Amino acid sequence: MSLDVLTFGLNHVSAPVAVRERVSFPLELVKPALAALRTAFGASVREAAILSTCNRTEIYCAAEPAVGEQLPAWLAEFNRVEAGELVPHLYQYQRNDAVRHAFRVASGLDSMVLGEPQILGQMKSAVRAAEQAGALGTLLHQLFQRTFSVAKEVRSQTAIGAHSVSMAAAAVRLAERVLGDLSQSRVLFIGAGEMVQLCATHFAAARPLQLAVANRTLERAEQLAGQFDARTLKLSSLPEHLAEFDVVVSCTASSLPILGLGLVERAARIRRHRPMVMVDLAVPRDMEPEIGRLADIYLYTVDDLGRLVQSGNDARRAAVVQAEAIIEARVQHFMHWLSNREIVPAIVHYQHNAEALRQAELERARRLLARGDDPEAVLEYLAHSLTNKHLHGPLAALNRSEGVERNQLLSLLPRLLPEPGARRH
Incomplete structure (x- = not known):
């Protein structure tokens, strides 16, 4: 099949x-x-x-x-x-x-x-x-x-x-909608992949007060942080430091949420309800969706950003x-x-049969030459035999056909048979 x-x-x-x-x-x-x-x-x-x-x-x-x-x-x-x-x-x-x-x-x-x-x-x-x-x-x-x-x-x-409006640019816009000028804001990036790098580039252009990067692998966090003069954090230290940040952008490959409701609730209390923007670009999500119900926590998912970027389309x-x-x-x-x-299998089958026919006729011609027959007559025989066998299939099909089928075959024959004197390339 x-x-x-x-x-x-x-x-x-x-x-x-x-x-x-x-x-x-x-x-x-x-x-x-x-x-x-x-x-x-x-x-x-x-x-x-x-x-x-x-x-x-x-x-x-x-x-x-x-x-x-x-x-x-x-x-x-x-x-x-x-x-x-x-x-x-x-x-x-x-x-x-x-x-x-x-x-x-x-x-x-x-x-x-x-x-x-x-x-x-x-x-x-x-x-x-x-x-x-x-x-x-x-x-x-x-x-x-x-x-x-x-x-x-x-x-x-x-x-x-x-004129592309990227997800990273949309994240900055959403943060500015909530916080206004970001020059006095602290921004935390969780992860160190391509999307986080793009977001870091866009947020850095807004000249926030501080940038920080947290990642499971500290070496990768340091590589990214070095590009933006940012500080680095161990992922395990987030409970102690989360309340310091006004914007949190996360995009990791974790199969389970990194930021849970309880952790963010404690951070909100420490912040005394100063607004915090949280942008979750990961799928599966890095942040528990229940976080969005907390007062003064503005949680946005990749779908929320998608609705914003549509305006740039x-x-x-x-x-x-x-x-x-x-x-x-x-x-x-x-x-x-x-x-x-x-149609390759059909072509291969056709070529195989043609090659078998060629070999059979060539072998018969060699036997005639070996017994001393005139070479000119053998060549004439070979050409005549190959031509007849080449034409036999199409002509037999034409003779057996009637009506519409015959008309179809007649229209195809000129395309299937080479023109006299035509060269093969």
């Missing part, structure tokens, strides 16, 4: 963060998840890759079409989530729709921040993880190479990435039409490659 390109999952549009965090895949879980997926479906799933970010969890497969009906149940079972809670938030695409979706995701058209560039790097990381897990083959390799090429083309030929809407046209053309190119790939 031929394989389909298949994509399914959920994103910031189809599911809230409370659902997305339950099916996110930390980097260390991607390889065992791919192994479990291929074990569960055997030869029905030949290739697979998992893309998991704060805004989406998606699985790309080269699989038999029927697998699509079973994938949601597998995702729910693997993450220990009731299928009924998950299925309403899932989307699924096959063949050209799946290819189009991959191209749109990599180009930033499906992102919370329209045109944001981070998703392309995240997709490349997902592909590397799939390669390391031995889960990538010819079909998905070709898909993703073309995906990266399309994303580059869209970014270079359109203004889709211009209007300037880029015109570029979307141009980007979609580029993507549509590239989808057709990929589907043409895929359809050609599907």
